[in-house]
Amino acid sequence: MLYCDLKKNLTKDFSPLPKRSLALLGDSATQFLAKAVKAYGYEEKFNFVIFEADFDQLDRQILDSESELYHSKPEYIVLYLASEKLLDRFAATALEARSGFAEQVVSEIRNWWDTVARNSRAKIIQLNFIEVNDAIFGHFAAKVPSSFPFQIKKINFELMKLAQGHKNVFLADVAGIANQVGYAHSHDARLYATSKVAFALDFLPQVAKAITDIVKAISGNVKKCLILDLDNTVWGGVIGDDGMESIQIGELGMGHAFDKLQQWAKELKRRGIILAVCSKNEEANAKKPFREHPDMTLRLDDIAVFVANWNNKADNIKHIQATLNIGFDSMVFLDDSPFERDLVREHLPMVTVPELPEDPALYVPHLCTLNLFETASFSDEDLQRTRQYQEEAARVDLQKTFTNIDDYLISLEMISEAKPFDDFSLPRVAQLTQRSNQFNLRTIRYTEADIDRLRKSEDCITLSFHLEDKFGDHGLIGLIILKQLDSAEAFIDTWIMSCRVLKRGVEEFIVNQMARQARDRGIQRLIGEYLPTPKNAMVKDLYAQMGFAPRNLRWELDLSTFKDLKTFIRTK
Amino acid sequence: MIKTAEQVLVEVNRIMCDTFNNQTIQLKYETTAREIAEWDSLNHVELVLAVEKHFKIRFNFADLQKFKNVGEMCDNIVKKLAPN
Numbered sequence: 056m057l058y059c060d061l062k063k064n065l066t067k068d069f070s071p072l073p074k075r076s077l078a079l080l081g082d083s084a085t086q087f088l089a090k091a092v093k094a095y096g097y098e099e100k101f102n103f104v105i106f107e108a109d110f111d112q113l114d115r116q117i118l119d120s121e122s123e124l125y126h127s128k129p130e131y132i133v134l135y136l137a138s139e140k141l142l143d144r145f146a147a148t149a150l151e152a153r154s155g156f157a158e159q160v161v162s163e164i165r166n167w168w169d170t171v172a173r174n175s176r177a178k179i180i181q182l183n184f185i186e187v188n189d190a191i192f193g194h195f196a197a198k199v200p201s202s203f204p205f206q207i208k209k210i211n212f213e214l215m216k217l218a219q220g221h222k223n224v225f226l227a228d229v230a231g232i233a234n235q236v237g238y239a240h241s242h243d244a245r246l247y248a249t250s251k252v253a254f255a256l257d258f259l260p261q262v263a264k265a266i267t268d269i270v271k272a273i274s275g276n277v278k279k280c281l282i283l284d285l286d287n288t289v290w291g292g293v294i295g296d297d298g299m300e301s302i303q304i305g306e307l308g309m310g311h312a313f314d315k316l317q318q319w320a321k322e323l324k325r326r327g328i329i330l331a332v333c334s335k336n337e338e339a340n341a342k343k344p345f346r347e348h349p350d351m352t353l354r355l356d357d358i359a360v361f362v363a364n365w366n367n368k369a370d371n372i373k374h375i376q377a378t379l380n381i382g383f384d385s386m387v388f389l390d391d392s393p394f395e396r397d398l399v400r401e402h403l404p405m406v407t408v409p410e411l412p413e414d415p416a417l418y419v420p421h422l423c424t425l426n427l428f429e430t431a432s433f434s435d436e437d438l439q440r441t442r443q444y445q446e447e448a449a450r451v452d453l454q455k456t457f458t459n460i461d462d463y464l465i466s467l468e469m470i471s472e473a474k475p476f477d478d479f480s481l482p483r484v485a486q487l488t489q490r491s492n493q494f495n496l497r498t499i500r501y502t503e504a505d506i507d508r509l510r511k512s513e514d515c516i517t518l519s520f521h522l523e524d525k526f527g528d529h530g531l532i533g534l535i536i537l538k539q540l541d542s543a544e545a546f547i548d549t550w551i552m553s554c555r556v557l558k559r560g561v562e563e564f565i566v567n568q569m570a571r572q573a574r575d576r577g578i579q580r581l582i583g584e585y586l587p588t589p590k591n592a593m594v595k596d597l598y599a600q601m602g603f604a605p606r607n608l609r610w611e612l613d614l615s616t617f618k619d620l621k622t623f624i625r626t627k
Numbered sequence: 628m629i630k631t632a633e634q635v636l637v638e639v640n641r642i643m644c645d646t647f648n649n650q651t652i653q654l655k656y657e658t659t660a661r662e663i664a665e666w667d668s669l670n671h672v673e674l675v676l677a678v679e680k681h682f683k684i685r686f687n688f689a690d691l692q693k694f695k696n697v698g699e700m701c702d703n704i705v706k707k708l709a710p711n
Contacts, residue, residue, distance in 0.1 A: 059680075086669055087673075088667070245688045248688065249672070250669070250672050
């Protein structure tokens, strides 16, 4: 997208879009970047309210706790240091100090991050550095620690290491985007010389996209599932016509192009993205290569839901959605056929349906530029997701053999336990608050740093719930944050549950555990609240179902008369 | 492609209207930046880059500072478009 096209968004009506306050601090001119971010926000339905600090005011704005920056109460602070400015500074550094240049720069940035964390709850989006080679040592710079290329690469690397320990910091990989387009397209030396604008105009939309993608992920808007067409998407040719021996994968025809797509999908699956298949084929034909073809990277056990029939694809995607119980807006659908893409776009506008280039060798490079799978967190549990959905399929099969739901629940042999949040559960807890939309009573989003503060607070009771049954471990499936209002009352600030474990008695188990923990502290009443969103209608009657009584616009559970609710989950 | 300064001026006028988001601007050969409200230093940069893209030319930024009015910029564009 060109800057002049993106800029047209600025005349649009932003007023219906949710506001996000964002501060932009840079050591070069940032006016164009601010415009680009504002305009790009429209693409993703954000109304960015941008505070722009004066040129080169990072120290003053960040270190002074009374600065305009903090008064603007930003939810996000974008920090942007230009590589060209860095080079000026490097040139002014004494020769003997240059080997320590990166360390010096990174320690200043660290000081900014820490200071922001002390003065505000804003999340920091730090842009990393475009890795410029100043051609002083040529390629040999790689072996000279006191060279600029060596030091700038080191800064980028050290920032990644440092960011791991700063939960409120998110790095935007500007260097990576610049690699895609080249320095000639990411920097315009004439623009920099005359106006101190360090990014080329037509590079700005991509930087704005990076910033917006990160905000989007932190806001809980992430993709969870990749749905794949098969013929001419996952392999070349048509399995029903060509037969398994003639489809193109591996050495055959354009096979390597399709191998790349399979490899990419497999890596996404390893990261925790659920894979599904949606193909117009006979099911037995469609599954055969996954079982038998030696060159297939994707195997049947990589696919959580496999749909191959002759129904229209929109209906099949609805079926996949119902099986996985995730939102349409968290699904990406890949298909080589423009007809199928349009059909799905028309019937299911929430599903992301990227264009695909005609040449299959370009599928993955094109998809990489779209950055569809941005995330704001990553935990070990992401790795288990496909297995969990497959275990779920086994449970559904078992359920069909029972006519009485209680008998079925007893046969599952469920065990759970309520534990306060700890170091291990922290990332997953934060992730659930960021991502859960459906079974989420108040939809308050927390970062890891927020969660860490809450769990250490005297006034809070935090509870995390794991669930195991005879088919396997569901992992962390529920969480509660109780805030004690006074000696008699506690408020249910957060109640989130995974939709995978609905109707198993987990809700009842959680209420019983909340009641027990609250009573231990002498609390007499639990207060619940339901804040409606477009996605959480499923829990609007939850408190009524759990025996809470309406009071004002909230719900109340009197613990003096409360008796444990029926559940077949045993405590560990 | 050979173009006259008048033709170039019409095209520059259209680019300026789009870039400054104001369809009422009417340029003459003698027009200067002072006469157009939106023509500040930032919009100037955008305009120059948009003009470059449109005519597929590249200005010498040092020349840009010497132009006294829109017309001189158009003359420079005509010169760049002319076959050598």
